[in-house]
Amino acid sequence: MDDDSARTDPITARLEELKRLVTGEDIRCQNCGRRGWPDRHTPGNGALELLLWLLGLVPGLVYTIWRRRNRGWICALCGSADLAWPRPIGPRGGLGVFTSHNG
Ligand SMILES: [Zn+2]
Numbered sequence: 669m670d671d672d673s674a675r676t677d678p679i680t681a682r683l684e685e686l687k688r689l690v691t692g693e694d695i696r697c698q699n700c701g702r703r704g705w706p707d708r709h710t711p712g713n714g715a716l717e718l719l720l721w722l723l724g725l726v727p728g729l730v731y732t733i734w735r736r737r738n739r740g741w742i743c744a745l746c747g748s749a750d751l752a753w754p755r756p757i758g759p760r761g762g763l764g765v766f767t768s769h770n771g
Contacts (some may be wrong), residue, residue, distance in 0.1 A: 694754035706741040706751055719755040 692705035706743030712735045
């Protein structure tokens with residue numbers, strides 16, 4: 669409508685947002701203040717998971733589900749799970765680009 673809206677055209681704003689998303693600079697660790705993409709963290713033990721599968725279907729399945737459900741993000745520097753996510757992403761991902769699991 670007036671001059672203010674002309675300065676921030678939606679495409680440029682979207683590109684800036686996307687760039688920040690790719691670099692992860694909007695993701696901040698609340699504990700140490702690190703910015704950038706955190707590490708993917710899966711609880712439990714892969715060898716134990718395999719062992720449980722060899723023991724039988726049910727224990728292996730239960731353990732696999734537990735591991736997947738509790739999978740999350742941790743700070744690459746201090747290992748804290750206390751991360752501040754920008755609105756478009758979030759740990760459970762509205763965008764879903766970086767969380768490749770099918771839920
Ligand atoms: Zn940290």
